[in-house]
Amino acid sequence: MIVSGIMAQALTPTEDPAWLLRETGYELLRESTFETRFAISNGFLGVRGGLATHLGACRTILPRTYVAGLFDTPTPDSTVPELVPAADWLQVRILLPDGPMMRCPNRSSRALTLDMHRGILFTEARQSCNAPLDVYLRTLRLVSLDARAVGMQLIELQIENGVSDLTLEASFGPTDFELAPERAEPDLRAWRTWRSSRSLAIAAAASLHVDGVERAPTARGDLMWSWSWTASPGQVVSFQRIIAVTRHHSVDVHSGARARRELAAARALGWRGVIDRHEAAWAERWRSSDVQVEGDAAAQAALRYAIFHLNGAVNPADPQVSVAARALTGDDYRGHVFWDTEIFLLPFYTLTWPEAARTLLLYRYRTLDAARAKAAAMGWRGALYAWESADTGAEVTPAQTVGPDRKILDILCGSQEQHISADVAYAVWQYWQATSDEAFFCQAGAEIILETARFWASRAELEADGARHIRGVIGPDEYHESVDDNAYTNVMAQWNIERGLETASLLRERWPGIWNDLSERLGLDEVELKQWREAAETIAIGFDPETSLFEQFTGFSALEKIDLAAYAGRSVPMDVVLGRERTQRTQVIKQADVVALLALLPEIFPDAAGEKNFDYYEPRCGHGSSLSRALHGLAAARLGRPETALRYFRQAAAIDLADTHVAIGGGVHIAALGGVWLTAVFGFAGLSLRPDGLAFAPQLPEAWCKLEFRVHWQARQLRVTIDRTAQSLRVVLEKGSAMAIYIGEERYLAPAGEALALSLVHIRIQKIHGTPPFSPL
Ligand code: BGC
Numbered sequence: 001m002i003v004s005g006i007m008a009q010a011l012t013p014t015e016d017p018a019w020l021l022r023e024t025g026y027e028l029l030r031e032s033t034f035e036t037r038f039a040i041s042n043g044f045l046g047v048r049g050g051l052a053t054h055l056g057a058c059r060t061i062l063p064r065t066y067v068a069g070l071f072d073t074p075t076p077d078s079t080v081p082e083l084v085p086a087a088d089w090l091q092v093r094i095l096l097p098d099g100p101m102m103r104c105p106n107r108s109s110r111a112l113t114l115d116m117h118r119g120i121l122f123t124e125a126r127q128s129c130n131a132p133l134d135v136y137l138r139t140l141r142l143v144s145l146d147a148r149a150v151g152m153q154l155i156e157l158q159i160e161n162g163v164s165d166l167t168l169e170a171s172f173g174p175t176d177f178e179l180a181p182e183r184a185e186p187d188l189r190a191w192r193t194w195r196s197s198r199s200l201a202i203a204a205a206a207s208l209h210v211d212g213v214e215r216a217p218t219a220r221g222d223l224m225w226s227w228s229w230t231a232s233p234g235q236v237v238s239f240q241r242i243i244a245v246t247r248h249h250s251v252d253v254h255s256g257a258r259a260r261r262e263l264a265a266a267r268a269l270g271w272r273g274v275i276d277r278h279e280a281a282w283a284e285r286w287r288s289s290d291v292q293v294e295g296d297a298a299a300q301a302a303l304r305y306a307i308f309h310l311n312g313a314v315n316p317a318d319p320q321v322s323v324a325a326r327a328l329t330g331d332d333y334r335g336h337v338f339w340d341t342e343i344f345l346l347p348f349y350t351l352t353w354p355e356a357a358r359t360l361l362l363y364r365y366r367t368l369d370a371a372r373a374k375a376a377a378m379g380w381r382g383a384l385y386a387w388e389s390a391d392t393g394a395e396v397t398p399a400q401t402v403g404p405d406r407k408i409l410d411i412l413c414g415s416q417e418q419h420i421s422a423d424v425a426y427a428v429w430q431y432w433q434a435t436s437d438e439a440f441f442c443q444a445g446a447e448i449i450l451e452t453a454r455f456w457a458s459r460a461e462l463e464a465d466g467a468r469h470i471r472g473v474i475g476p477d478e479y480h481e482s483v484d485d486n487a488y489t490n491v492m493a494q495w496n497i498e499r500g501l502e503t504a505s506l507l508r509e510r511w512p513g514i515w516n517d518l519s520e521r522l523g524l525d526e527v528e529l530k531q532w533r534e535a536a537e538t539i540a541i542g543f544d545p546e547t548s549l550f551e552q553f554t555g556f557s558a559l560e561k562i563d564l565a566a567y568a569g570r571s572v573p574m575d576v577v578l579g580r581e582r583t584q585r586t587q588v589i590k591q592a593d594v595v596a597l598l599a600l601l602p603e604i605f606p607d608a609a610g611e612k613n614f615d616y617y618e619p620r621c622g623h624g625s626s627l628s629r630a631l632h633g634l635a636a637a638r639l640g641r642p643e644t645a646l647r648y649f650r651q652a653a654a655i656d657l658a659d660t661h662v663a664i665g666g667g668v669h670i671a672a673l674g675g676v677w678l679t680a681v682f683g684f685a686g687l688s689l690r691p692d693g694l695a696f697a698p699q700l701p702e703a704w705c706k707l708e709f710r711v712h713w714q715a716r717q718l719r720v721t722i723d724r725t726a727q728s729l730r731v732v733l734e735k736g737s738a739m740a741i742y743i744g745e746e747r748y749l750a751p752a753g754e755a756l757a758l759s760l761v762h763i764r765i766q767k768i769h770g771t772p773p774f775s776p777l
Contacts, residue, residue: 005156005236006212010275011122011138018300019117021657026107029700032061032665038112039329039668040121040141043315043356044068044148045245046328049112049121052090052153058110062665063088063173063488065151066328067247069321071335071391072178072193079391080398083324083335084193086200087223088173089243090141090153091299095167096132097484116308119282120275131230134161144261144274145281146501149244149262152274157237166231170206170241171224184222186254187263196391199248203259205267206241237612240271249320249391254752285311289352291680295705295724297537299646302653303680306673310348313670316355319362320391323670330667336396337363339420341672342427343600344627348677350431351711357431358440361393364424365444367393371421375455378415382454385424387417404576412481414467418459422492425452426600429499433689435626436714442514446503451523453500456493457528457535467540475553477593478577478625479583483553487542488597491550495601504529549616550594559582560586564622574622580609589621591628592635599635626655626662630675630771637683637699646701649679685722689713693740693750698722698760700727713739718750727760 014018023034031050038049045067050060064085071081094101109126112171120142127135136158144150157168172189175181179191179200190201208215208227231237244262248255266274289307293300313327323341325333341360349357364371364385370393371383378384386395397414428445432439437445460468470493475486504524507515519525542551553559567577575583575590592599596618598610605613611640614635623629633648652672654660683685684707694713700722708721716736724728731741732755741748741756750756 005158005238006209007140007154007156007238007240007271010154010272011140011156013113013120013122014113014117016117018297019304020114021114021116021301021305022111024108024111026058026110028059028061031059032126032437033659034112035060035062035064036330036664036667038114038121040114040143041066041121041309041328042143042145042148043313043328044247044318045143045144045151046666047090047121047141047151048329049114050090050142052123053092053094053125053137053155054377058107062331063090064331065245066091066335067200067245068315068318068328069236069249069391070198070247072192072196072198076195080334080396081196083328083331083390084178085175085251086179086245087175087202089202089204089223089241090237091173092153092155093167093169093171094135094137094157095169097165101127101131101133101135103168109111114308115307116304117281117282117286118142120278130162132162132761133159133166136160140607142278144266144278145285145312146277146315147244147262147266147274149246149259150266150274151243151245152266152271153239153241154237154271155237157231157239159231159233159235159237161233163230163232165228167218167226168208168228168239169224170239171221172202172204182251183256185256186220186222188260189223190255190259192251197249197251199251199255200607201248201256202243203256203263204241204243205263206239208240209238211236212238212377240276242266242271242274278622282311285353288712289348290418291707291709293680293704294631295706296701296703299649299653299680299704302650302657302676305657306653306676307348309668309670309673310345310677311353312761313345313596314349314353314356314360316353316359319359319366320622322360322363322389325669325671326667327670329670330665333388334390334396336390338388338671338777339423340627340674342420342423343596344630344671344674344678346427347430347682348674350434351681351713354431354435354437354712357427358437360441360447361428361431362444363670364428368448370394372451373430375458375525380455380690381458382456383421383451384418384455384459385420385450385452387413387420389401397492403580404572409580413474413478415483416472417478418470418473419475419486419489419492421455422489424497425449425496425499426492432472433691434713438511440462442511445519446507449496449503450500450518450524453497453503453532454522454524454528456497456539457500457532460490460493460539462538465648468535468538469540475593476591476596476625476627477552479588479590479622480553480556481584484555485540485542486553486593488552488593490539490541491597491601491604492642494536494539494541495604497532497539501529501532501536516685516732543609548607548612550597552589552593556587557584561620562586564588564619567622573624573748575624587753588619590615591623591625592621592631593617595621595635596631599638602635602638610635614639623651626652626669627675629655630672630679633679634675634683637679638686638697640699642684642699642701645679645683645699646703649676649683651677652676679773680707682709685709685720687720690740692744693742693747694718695742696720696722696729696742697744700724710734729758729760731756731758 035048113122140154183190322337365521375384388397471484637645720733
């Protein structure tokens, strides 16, 4: 009978299964999926959920620890930087005299448990067949949300039967291919990137206890420890390793000093202290960002998983980096940052974690010069952000790729997918509306909005028909290249210019000194502002008042219509089914495009135009991008179609939780996860921002009895509860002074520290443009 070890409590996951994600068994072919799905991250370090211990025939497919911002180009002539993986710090071998233990683990005993509440990954396995020892193995790993440089691994071995000499060897994986070694000492290693002059240091400490008594290592090397002893039944062996990782943006001879300091601080806390602080940081994040759904356990699980990854993807202390398309969970897209961050993730951060949102937007401010340089190089004014951005903000979209038919394809997004500039401005404006963060707006946000507005005003050219056109672009629907007047691009451009004009008036009125300095520095005068006004008024937006439809781009409606229903059940994207050239000649859309516009700017769709555009474009969309379904869900919910929205919500969640889109070995689809939250809060709760408060237009699907979440708004925190059973909406202002709550056009006052309860009885909730659906209690 095993006495529980010193780590027993730490190694036991939260009891409530609603906080756990669990998989059992081992299948080599699905292992990379698990490694992604069970990845953990703190926005600085990201660790995939691979095996730490060698388990016989079970092996890790892609062991990876990512360090945010550690970019390098893979070869001297490459111009496309990639996130460089750090040394795999989790490696452990457990050896019997004749070779590795766990040569024959009971595969079905292997379990992975992601404890989302505590931000910890647990694993377990049992050695069973014909081995000299019967062993039960449990592990814990975390990357601290409290001290982001710190990672920790705990392993407990319970010897259930048998007597044998045993060795536990802890080491680090090789990195020499990716990183040039700089220093190697017993407790520290430092490297530099081969070409980009970044440096990386890892300091580490490890120890082993047998039945609560610490053992000195039998052998020691650089970041390597080995202990040998005689194992006997009832023994409990506890191993712990703490690491501290630092990244410097220069090759620094002292790069190890900070890693050592961070490690010393963590060791002073001890493993229990590290866990306590990490869990307290997670508890704080969950307090601000959890979304609770009653009546739909699958939706609850999907939201928890999405919010877990969203909270883990960002580091509010580091404006050098932003969130990549696969966050810090996989190699796909090389750690590059896309519009995914501003459109799919920023709303979550802005409303639940404004400090994190601010940092992500400061990354765009830091890379504004690169965006100016890109615009200038292409012959335009202002700022054109990189479609794919790494650490400097330079355009890093690869020029070519290999298509599904193994042919080399040119990628035009780097030069043509320009809506990114308006997307960044959209996120800045949304943050400003939601936070009133004057320091950010005056020092960074306003300049981004002005420079992106300036880009569009120069980009949209006046033609003989008296309209301004934006030719030769790619909209969100990347199946169609070099198109003219993409509705999403043009309307967002128009919106961006209008916000530029609004920003100029606001600065002039409220902060004339700042306006004088900024306008002088940017060389922005009245003549130019007048030209912006004319540009905004004359941009072609492709809206046909007869049909109420936006044409996705000039000539779209004349393309061949394909009945996508005839391809239901296909397992590959439509551009693979039809071939690239054929797809370009059809109306098959890769992802929400006009529907994306409807999700972001519903107010520009007059009367029933929202429904009409949704009904026209939805059957034409092949959802060839993981971003597509979430925006359809959001748009559908706001149109008052909660069951359609729920279908999209479930499909977006299934991308990472059920491998429905493509294999997920390359990392989680963080934009889709952001979209899951967006659909719940902006969709089903119908949240929108107003100058003096927040508006709601709840549309819960049948299965959801109750939806509850918290949001921040202008230094306040609110708890919002929508109860279908009680037919009520309740807002509790938990922090900050009284504010306005709108239901439709009806305005109510939420008093400080109290609840505002509104009845939904007898009220059919209308789409957001509809009549006010609520009456006061
Ligand atoms: C999508 C883009 C997206 C990128 C990264 C592409 O497949 O079409 O919209 O930004 O993936 O997620």
